[in-house]
Amino acid sequence: xxxxxxxxxxxxxxRTEKEPCPPPPPLHLPLDPNDITSFDRAAFPQIxxxxxxxxxxxxxxxxxRSLRSLAKTPPLLFPRSFLSLLPLLLASKHPSVARLSLEVxxxxxxxxxxxxxxxxxxxxxxxxxxxxxPECPFLSMDNKSSDRSLRAYKDNKLPTSLLDAAVxxxxxxxxxxxxxxxxxxxxxxxxxxKKLFQKMQRSAVPIVRSTKYDIASVIFxxxxxxxxxxNWAASxxxxxxxxxxSEFMNFIMDYWEESPCLIQNTLNNTENEATIFxxxxxCFDPATTETILYSVLQHLVACPPITSDELxxxxxxxxARGVLGSPIVYGQDIxxxxxxxxxxxxxxxxxxxxxxxxxxxxxxxxxxxxxxxxCKEAFQDGYTLAIRGMEFRFDKIAAVxxxxxxxxxxxxxxxxxxxxxxxxxxxxxxxxxxxxxxVSSLKNDESGDIQYILNSGDVLYIPRGFVHEARTxxxxxxxxxxxxxGFSLHLTLGIEVEPPFEWEGFxxxxxxxxxxKQKQSTPTITDLRLRNQRAMFLMLLHMEIRLIATDxxxxxxACMVAAFSLSSxxxxxxxxxxxxxxxxxxxxxxxxxxxxxxxxxxxxxxxxDSLQWMKWLRHLPQEGDGKEKMDFxxxxxxxxxxxxxxxxxxxxxxxxxxxxxxEFCRDVIFEDACTCFxxxxxxxxxxxxxxxxxxxxxxxx
Numbered sequence: 001x002x003x004x005x006x007x008x009x010x011x012x013x014x015r016t017e018k019e020p021c022p023p024p025p026p027l028h029l030p031l032d033p034n035d036i037t038s039f040d041r042a043a044f045p046q047i048x049x050x051x052x053x054x055x056x057x058x059x060x061x062x063x064x065r066s067l068r069s070l071a072k073t074p075p076l077l078f079p080r081s082f083l084s085l086l087p088l089l090l091a092s093k094h095p096s097v098a099r100l101s102l103e104v105x106x107x108x109x110x111x112x113x114x115x116x117x118x119x120x121x122x123x124x125x126x127x128x129x130x131x132x133x134p135e136c137p138f139l140s141m142d143n144k145s146s147d148r149s150l151r152a153y154k155d156n157k158l159p160t161s162l163l164d165a166a167v168x169x170x171x172x173x174x175x176x177x178x179x180x181x182x183x184x185x186x187x188x189x190x191x192x193x194k195k196l197f198q199k200m201q202r203s204a205v206p207i208v209r210s211t212k213y214d215i216a217s218v219i220f221x222x223x224x225x226x227x228x229x230x231n232w233a234a235s236x237x238x239x240x241x242x243x244x245x246s247e248f249m250n251f252i253m254d255y256w257e258e259s260p261c262l263i264q265n266t267l268n269n270t271e272n273e274a275t276i277f278x279x280x281x282x283c284f285d286p287a288t289t290e291t292i293l294y295s296v297l298q299h300l301v302a303c304p305p306i307t308s309d310e311l312x313x314x315x316x317x318x319x320a321r322g323v324l325g326s327p328i329v330y331g332q333d334i335x336x337x338x339x340x341x342x343x344x345x346x347x348x349x350x351x352x353x354x355x356x357x358x359x360x361x362x363x364x365x366x367x368x369x370x371x372x373x374x375c376k377e378a379f380q381d382g383y384t385l386a387i388r389g390m391e392f393r394f395d396k397i398a399a400v401x402x403x404x405x406x407x408x409x410x411x412x413x414x415x416x417x418x419x420x421x422x423x424x425x426x427x428x429x430x431x432x433x434x435x436x437x438x439v440s441s442l443k444n445d446e447s448g449d450i451q452y453i454l455n456s457g458d459v460l461y462i463p464r465g466f467v468h469e470a471r472t473x474x475x476x477x478x479x480x481x482x483x484x485x486g487f488s489l490h491l492t493l494g495i496e497v498e499p500p501f502e503w504e505g506f507x508x509x510x511x512x513x514x515x516x517k518q519k520q521s522t523p524t525i526t527d528l529r530l531r532n533q534r535a536m537f538l539m540l541l542h543m544e545i546r547l548i549a550t551d552x553x554x555x556x557x558a559c560m561v562a563a564f565s566l567s568s569x570x571x572x573x574x575x576x577x578x579x580x581x582x583x584x585x586x587x588x589x590x591x592x593x594x595x596x597x598x599x600x601x602x603x604x605x606x607x608x609d610s611l612q613w614m615k616w617l618r619h620l621p622q623e624g625d626g627k628e629k630m631d632f633x634x635x636x637x638x639x640x641x642x643x644x645x646x647x648x649x650x651x652x653x654x655x656x657x658x659x660x661x662x663e664f665c666r667d668v669i670f671e672d673a674c675t676c677f678x679x680x681x682x683x684x685x686x687x688x689x690x691x692x693x694x695x696x697x698x699x700x701x
Contacts, residue, residue, distance in 0.1 A: 047062075047063060047066050047082075047085060048085060060094060060097065063089070063097055064096060064097060064100055067089070067097070067100035067101060067103070067104050068100060070104045070107075070108075071100060071103040071104045071107045072107075074104065074107040074108040074110075074111040074115070083118070083119065083122045083125060084124075086101060086104075086105065086119075086122070086124075086125045086128060087124045087125055087127070087128035089101040090102070090125075090128040090129060090131075091128060091131070102129075102165045105119060105125075105129065105165045105169070106164055106165040106168065109165065109168045109169065109172075110168070116168065116169075116172055117172065119169060120168075120169045120170075120172040120173045120174075120177065121173070121174060121177060123177055123180045125169075126169055126170070126173060126177055126180075126181060127180070127181055127182070127185070129165060129166050129169055130166060130170070130181055130185040130186070130189060131185045163196075163210065164209050164210055166189075166218070167210040167214050167215065167218050170218045170221060170222060171214060171217050171218055171221065173221070175313075175314065178221055178222065178225070179225060181222065183226075186222050186223070186226075189222070190219070190222065190223065190697070193215055193218060193219050193222075194219065194697070194700065196215055197212060197215045197216060197219060197325065197698070198299070200212035200215060201299075201301075201325075201327075212325050213321065213322050213323070213324055213325050213326075215325070216301075216324045216325025216698055217317060217321070217324055217325075219694070219697050219698055220317065220324060220694035220695070220697065220698065221317070221694070223693055223694060223696075223697035224313065224690040224691070224693045224694040224697075225690060225693070226693055229395065229399075230395065230396060230399045231399055231402075232399040232400055232402070232403040233403060233406075234403050234404075234406040234407040234564035235564070236403060237400060237403035237404050237406075237407050238407055238564070241263060241404075241459055242263065249570065249571070251461075252560075252571065253570070253574075255461060255463075256463075256558075257463050257464065257557050257558060258463060259463065260450060260452075260460065260461060260462050260463065260466060261460075261461040262452050262454075262458065262459075262460050262461075263458065263459040263460075263461065264455075264457075264458050264459075265457055265458070280396055280397065280400065280491065283295070283394045283396050283397065284296060284489065289376070289379060289419070289421075289487055290376060292419060292489060293372050293375055293376055293379070293385075293419070294372060296385075296387065296417065296419070297371075297372050297375065297387075298372075299699060300327075300328045300333065300334075300387075300393060300699065301325055301326065301327065301328065301695075301698050301699065302323070302325075302326045302327060302328050302329045302332065302333055303332070303333055303388075303389040303392045303393075303695055304316075304319075304320045304323050304324065304332075305332070306687075306691055308498055309500075309615060309616040309619070310687065311619055311683050311684065311686075311687045312687070313687055313690045313691065313694075316691070324698075325698060330358055332388075333387065333388060333389060334385065334386065334387050334388070335356065335385075335386045336356065336357040336358055336375060336378045336383050336384070336385055336386075337354050337355060337356045337357065337383060337384060337386070338354075338355050338357075338382050338383045338384055338424055339353070339354065339355070339424075339469075340353055340354075340355045355383075357374075357378040357381070357383045358374075358378075379419065379421055379487075380421070382421055382423075382424050383421070383424075384418055384419065384420040384421070384424055385418070385419040386416060386417070386418050387416065387417050388414070388416045389414070389415070389416075389695075390415040390416060390417050390491065391412075391413065391414065391415040391692060392691070392692055392695035392696060392699070393695070393696070393699045394696075394699070395696055395700070397415050397491070398415075398692055398696055400415075400493070401413040401414070401415050401493060402689070402692070404493060404495065405495070405685070406564050407563065407564045408495050408558065408560060408563055408564075409501070409558075409559070409560045409561065409562035409563030409564070409681070410495055410496065410497060410498075410501055410558065410681075411496070411498065411501065411681060411684035411685050411688050412496055412684075412685070412688040412692075413493055413494060413495050413496065414493070414494040414496050415491060415492065415493050415494070416491070416492045416494070417489070417490070417491050417492075418470070418488070418489070418490055418491075418492070419487065419488070419489050420470070420472050420487060420488040420489075420490075421472065421487050422472050422487055423471075423472060424471065424472055454490070464497065470488075470490075472487060472488040495558070497558040498684075499613065499616065500616050500680060500684070501558065501559055501677075501681065501684075502555065502556050502557060502558060502559060503554060503555050503556070503557050503558075503559045503578060503579075503582055504545060504546070504549040504555040504556060505559065505616075506559040506561070506579070506582070506673060506677055507545050507549075507555070507582050507583075507586065508542055508545060508617060509620065509673050509676050509677050509680065510579075510583075510668050510670075510672075510673035511538070511541060511542065511545065511664060511668070512617065512620050512676070513668075513669070513672045513673050513675075513676050514664050514667060514668045514669070514672070515534075515538055515664075516621070516622065516623055517669075517672065519623055519624055519628065520623060531628070532638075532641045533656065534660075535630060535638055535641075536638060536639065536641070537656070537657050537660040537661075538630070538660075539599070539614075539630075539635065539638055539639065540592070540595040540596065540599065540657060541586075541590065541595075541657075541660065541661055541664065542614060542617070543595040543598060543599060544586070544589075544590045544591065544594070544595045544661075545586060546613065546614075547594060547595065547598070548585055548586060548589050548590070552585060554578070554581065554582070554585075555582065555585075557578075559575075559677070560575065561575050561674050561677055561678075562674075562677060562678045562681050576670055579670050579673075583665050583668060584665075586661070586664075586665060587661070587662070587665035590661050592653070592654045592657045592658065593650075593654070596650075596653075599639050600639075600643065602636070602639065603636060603639045603640055603643060606636065608635075608636055611635045611636070614632060614635060615632055615633070617630075617632050618632035618633065619680060619683060620676065620680065621676075621679075
């Protein structure tokens, strides 16, 4: 409260004589940000002088009257001079000045997109806005007082204005501005936003204009670039799962993408009690199935899918607007299913089909606590609960997944969890390709299958493409209907080898690097025909690599040139040997007419979708001006231009393409491709970590 006078000895209020306050300066701000003469010469000096002297009641009154005028009729665009005052006004020790400043920001942000963008792009203003949040007394929102605090929120104009303005500005800020916000205000404001978001998940909070989706977006953005905590290094993950470095090397050489491998007693791999998998156990309460369900399912939110080759997290956030922070979605985040045997008489062996507990009507969206009883009912009826994206929901799982991705040189590792009742079976997975070598050292049962019994702490590695199924084994003394014992809770960690990071992808990167080096070593091609020819030959060779990879499993193996384990000379030699094999296959099996006819069909039928697999190449750096750069978003145009020149000159085109391919296979440099490969990998990792960090913040308690 501001004192307007003082009290006499008799206790009666007596007005004091005050100098008359000058009228507020004219605040008709110009639409043109360059036309700042009237404001800078008249209003700005007075407001600046008054803002510096807010201890003086007259100066403070002038500032408040000016701010009220601006809040009532906000300009379409603030000049930079006024923006420079906002951090000072927001930091005022007088709540009324800070509140009016927030009202001006909120009104201006809602007045026009241009004004909103200008305020959001001003680093000092955003910092000042976020820094004011911890100063508010209502932020002491512990579990006991959160409801009371939120009720008090309604009567306090300062927090309400502050929160809505902060949400608008942060939600429209560029990544550079968000990165410039210091860690301390983010750490202070995050608990408030999280509490408010959790309350909005249960019921509407009419005291703020922002929706739960707005709050979720802000939480995501201010935390997406934070360092992961806890953070397990790749060496820690290697030691906890595989043991010593030599044992890991043996795994890579003998089992990786070749055959299954059972690794037992990982809990004993280190003397430290705080091992990786020991910490994972504490993510859940394993006392009973009901406690497990509550520890896993409480506070889950949907994890909207992000396109695999999307490297701009803000494009994802724009697409997820109005969805981020929603309840989990059946089929996307969770499945409740079991395997039903096919009818006898059908020659399917042990094959079965999936049965889902929820139908389309009840499974469209699930809330957290309300549906736990239904999930418990399904579990007691023999259904398995499968939850995907656990690396986005539990920080300890995220730390293991991130360390494992670094260990194997991949962008990310997915984590799913399965809670299976006694005597139940999971579904079969399709074979992606035949294993390179047969498994002769493992014992098979009479049906030819390999069987493993997994105990607590065991890790079973299954290469991509191996058909497998899981079944819980009950003790003879346990009843199948007693789901409190004999159940299985297991975590799967999927090393997601994506197209750019297979050996086929490495071959595409090698071709790109070679072509870029060719452009640098030769003068700029001014002849349109020659430029189109080079571009078309490049695309045709990319196509041929794709076609060759279809019939050669080696191209689809994971490329580990960026793996943490690459320090081994043996592995480096193995990678170089694989690369030479890939290039030899390209040189021997490339067929011009095959790629030519395929691309001709694409152009004729306008099959742009058939070129989608090539779109990730747009993330590779390109030299030269716009005319020399390949437009991977309009590849049909490249092929159309080529056919205009070469439809009647196939023989000439065949010879020229053969020379182009031969030069590539002869001159390509492995080390150049490795450098480009690692740069691309880091771009993918950055986006995946931003997504993971943002989703973890929405799930944290």
